[in-house]
Amino acid sequence: MADFLVQLAGNDNARRILKRLGLPIALPQPLERRTGSWKNDELHARTWRVFGSAGSSLAMPLAKALVRSGGEVLHATELSTFTDVAEAFGGRAEALPDDERRDLSGIVLDATHVSEPDHLDALYDIFHLHLPMVARGGRVLVLARPPSSTDAPGCQAARQALEGFVRSVAKEVGGKGITANLLWVTPAGDGAIEGPVRWFLGDGASFVTAQAITLGGGDASGPFPWSSPLTHKVALVTGAARGIGAATARVLAREGATVLLVDRPSDDDALETLAEELGGRAVRLDITAEGAGSLLAREASQAGGLDILIHNAGVTRDRTIGRMPEADWNLVLEVNLKAIERLTRALSPEMREQGRIITLASIAGIAGNRGQTNYAATKAGVIGLMRGYAEVLRDRGITANCIAPGFIETDMTAKVPTVIREAGRRLSALGQGGLPEDVAEAITFLASPGAFGINGQVLRVCGGNFLGA
Numbered sequence: 001m002a003d004f005l006v007q008l009a010g011n012d013n014a015r016r017i018l019k020r021l022g023l024p025i026a027l028p029q030p031l032e033r034r035t036g037s038w039k040n041d042e043l044h045a046r047t048w049r050v051f052g053s054a055g056s057s058l059a060m061p062l063a064k065a066l067v068r069s070g071g072e073v074l075h076a077t078e079l080s081t082f083t084d085v086a087e088a089f090g091g092r093a094e095a096l097p098d099d100e101r102r103d104l105s106g107i108v109l110d111a112t113h114v115s116e117p118d119h120l121d122a123l124y125d126i127f128h129l130h131l132p133m134v135a136r137g138g139r140v141l142v143l144a145r146p147p148s149s150t151d152a153p154g155c156q157a158a159r160q161a162l163e164g165f166v167r168s169v170a171k172e173v174g175g176k177g178i179t180a181n182l183l184w185v186t187p188a189g190d191g192a193i194e195g196p197v198r199w200f201l202g203d204g205a206s207f208v209t210a211q212a213i214t215l216g217g218g219d220a221s222g223p224f225p226w227s228s229p230l231t232h233k234v235a236l237v238t239g240a241a242r243g244i245g246a247a248t249a250r251v252l253a254r255e256g257a258t259v260l261l262v263d264r265p266s267d268d269d270a271l272e273t274l275a276e277e278l279g280g281r282a283v284r285l286d287i288t289a290e291g292a293g294s295l296l297a298r299e300a301s302q303a304g305g306l307d308i309l310i311h312n313a314g315v316t317r318d319r320t321i322g323r324m325p326e327a328d329w330n331l332v333l334e335v336n337l338k339a340i341e342r343l344t345r346a347l348s349p350e351m352r353e354q355g356r357i358i359t360l361a362s363i364a365g366i367a368g369n370r371g372q373t374n375y376a377a378t379k380a381g382v383i384g385l386m387r388g389y390a391e392v393l394r395d396r397g398i399t400a401n402c403i404a405p406g407f408i409e410t411d412m413t414a415k416v417p418t419v420i421r422e423a424g425r426r427l428s429a430l431g432q433g434g435l436p437e438d439v440a441e442a443i444t445f446l447a448s449p450g451a452f453g454i455n456g457q458v459l460r461v462c463g464g465n466f467l468g469a
């Protein structure tokens with residue numbers, strides 16, 4: 001069922017009438033979503049205001065990421081690196097006094113120098129003045145060093161403070177469709193920022209806000225293709241007949257991947273129709289069936305190998321634990337966790353180097369949810385599974401991560417009672433549900449070569465949902 005308030009917000013006349021009537025209805029900002037495939041100059045015609053410290057080791061990689069993606073960079077006067085890089089790459093950068101006002105697509109703050117509480121005072125100066133100048137649908141991105149147990153307590157305090165700050169900014173600006181996210185960049189991850197910076201600032205991430213993701217080193221065999229990044233890659237998606245799985249297969253194919261689509265034998269012919277549309281292959285298989293792993297390994301080998309494995313198939317059987325039939329417990333555990341563990345064990349040895357494994361978790365697996373002990377156990381379980389595989393496969397340059405969707409408008413959530421559905425949509429920073437495409441874009445980002453620094457992580461695609469925040 002379409003979101004009435006988002007539709008209303010997209011209608012200028014309706015907005016005007018509501019304003020004139022003075023009705024206390026907060027309309028969510030319709031999000032600007034990606035309409036085409038990835039481009040080299042992804043952030044063309046956007047203006048970023050950049051702050052940071054002149055001595056930062058991130059200044060150069062950040063300048064390259066922003067300039068090469070086509071944006072205009074307005075930087076603090078001491079950050080001359082940005083002008084130098086713009087001259088070298090034919091981009092646009094301009095030094096501005098800190099108090100000069102400009103209309104902005106977003107604010108990018110390199111906060112890697114933050115190591116004591118006094119350093120936090122600059123946050124007030126920067127955001128108090130410039131946040132109101134960020135346009136609707138804009139972006140806030142903060143890059144910082146993750147607090148580590150070896151840091152002095154004051155340093156840990158200052159760094160951890162950034163997370164509370166960014167998440168709160170996300171809640172303050174969500175009504176304007178602006179997102180705010182934090183990249184914890186480990187020193188080894190300085191060379192891994194271009195992919196994440198491009199993605200978090202771009203239109204594919206418009207439903208991702210209030211998140212903190214850690215960037216490590218990984219195996220960087222760049223330079224990376226920023227357009228058609230998945231050319232020559234083979235991707236396998238389970239549960240691909242509908243919903244998030246179908247959207248994911250579409251976006252992976254759009255970016256150049258050959259797709260193998262897997263879904264239950266009992267399903268209608270949606271799987272075959274989609275496979276034909278995408279030039280991929282439909283594989284009718286219950287992932288819990290005996291021998292499913294070896295069958296899929298054969299399919300992958302016939303397709304030329306396997307680079308991207310998306311564990312998307314999932315089921316719910318909601319009941320409080322005291323009322324839950326044993327069969328419902330068993331089914332959910334079997335599909336959502338045990339089959340995924342077996343398939344990963346069977347398929348990961350077959351994967352090529354620089355591969356990507358991405359599993360659909362859920363915010364229920366982070367926060368817990370009444371009536372979902374079985375589902376939440378499995379969704380937390382896959383987070384542990386991916387963290388485990390992240391270490392096991394690190395040597396081969398293969399990453400393993402989870403995506404945790406929040407409220408997404410699919411057949412599944414259309415069946416939810418109205419009051420719960422409205423709560424799922426509105427109790428979030430962006431005040432609306434996401435679309436399957438939002439999740440598909442995030443999966444495709446993690447599957448791309450430029451996401452090599454993200455490993456063993458959980459990326460929430462939840463619009464800043466208050467559940468498990």
Ligand code: NAI
Pocket residue numbers: 238239240241242243244245262263264267285286287288311312313314315335360361362363404405406407408409410411412413
């Ligand atoms: P959906 O119910 O629309 O699609 C799931 C697909 O998986 C179906 O085509 C189904 O036939 C297939 N499937 C189920 N069991 C299977 C099996 N044993 N073997 C092969 N295929 C099987 O679900 P939706 O909403 O697209 O969700 C996709 C994933 O995202 C699931 O893992 C779900 O738990 C997760 N998720 C979804 C959220 C939402 O709001 N829609 C929120 C959080 C997580």
